[in-house]
Amino acid sequence: AQSVTQLGSHVSVSEGALVLLRCNYSSSVPPYLFWYVQYPNQGLQLLLKYTTGATLVKGINGFEAEFKKSETSFHLTKPSAHMSDAAEYFCAVSNSGGYQKVTFGTGTKLQVIP
Amino acid sequence: DSGVTQTPKHLITATGQRVTLRCSPRSGDLSVYWYQQSLDQGLQFLIQYYNGEERAKGNILERFSAQQFPDLHSELNLSSLELGDSALYFCASSVVGNPNTGELFFGEGSRLTVL
Numbered sequence: 382a383q384s385v386t387q388l389g390s391h392v393s394v395s396e397g398a399l400v401l402l403r404c405n406y407s408s409s410v411p412p413y414l415f416w417y418v419q420y421p422n423q424g425l426q427l428l429l430k431y432t433t434g435a436t437l438v439k440g441i442n443g444f445e446a447e448f449k450k451s452e453t454s455f456h457l458t459k460p461s462a463h464m465s466d467a468a469e470y471f472c473a474v475s476n477s478g479g480y481q482k483v484t485f486g487t488g489t490k491l492q493v494i495p
Numbered sequence: 496d497s498g499v500t501q502t503p504k505h506l507i508t509a510t511g512q513r514v515t516l517r518c519s520p521r522s523g524d525l526s527v528y529w530y531q532q533s534l535d536q537g538l539q540f541l542i543q544y545y546n547g548e549e550r551a552k553g554n555i556l557e558r559f560s561a562q563q564f565p566d567l568h569s570e571l572n573l574s575s576l577e578l579g580d581s582a583l584y585f586c587a588s589s590v591v592g593n594p595n596t597g598e599l600f601f602g603e604g605s606r607l608t609v610l
Contacts, residue, residue: 423603424499425538425587425601426601427598483528485537488538
């Protein structure tokens with residue numbers, strides 16, 4: 382079984398401040414990990430993903446995430462928040478191999494305060 | 496634009512009714528996934544099809560069914576609708592049946608309101 386826990390359903394940051402969205406996963410086999418973003422009235426789109434190799438993954442719009450196996454974490458960060466980053470962010474996990482479904486976290490809504 | 500098309504975008508219906516949601520995947524994508532997003536349940540995986548065959552099943556109610564047609568479009572049928580079925584239903588597609596090696600491309604969703 383696999384699962385994802387996102388800490389904090391709502392996060393507020395000031396424009397220009399560090400963005401940190403937390404994600405912890407549970408998986409019985411090496412996981413594949415994803416961050417998706419959902420802007421209002423839109424579908425989800427991929428920000429970044431970790432499959433194998435380098436544990437620090439860079440995505441679009443200046444976001445990055447680090448896979449830490451010892452902490453079972455895949456936190457999303459961005460050094461400086463922009464107003465356009467306001468959206469809902471979903472962490473997701475999938476087991477490597479096979480036709481496994483992707484399990485999404487409950488999402489974190491990011492508010493950016495001017 | 497993800498390339499995944501969902502219709503209708505909005506649908507309002509009454510309890511006990513039946514509706515069909517349609518999804519056209521990106522050109523070349525063989526796999527289609529259906530998700531339900533509601534305020535209290537978050538994003539829930541319903542079902543996955545690959546090249547016309549069911550590949551994985553999630554928390555899909557017996558009142559719901561889906562299929563993928565030879566042209567790869569998919570339909571999600573929701574019957575005996577209840578108030579609690581009100582939600583945003585997303586379709587996503589990917590190139591291969593295994594989602595692990597690639598990303599999911601999501602449509603903009605079909606918002607179902609059951610009155």
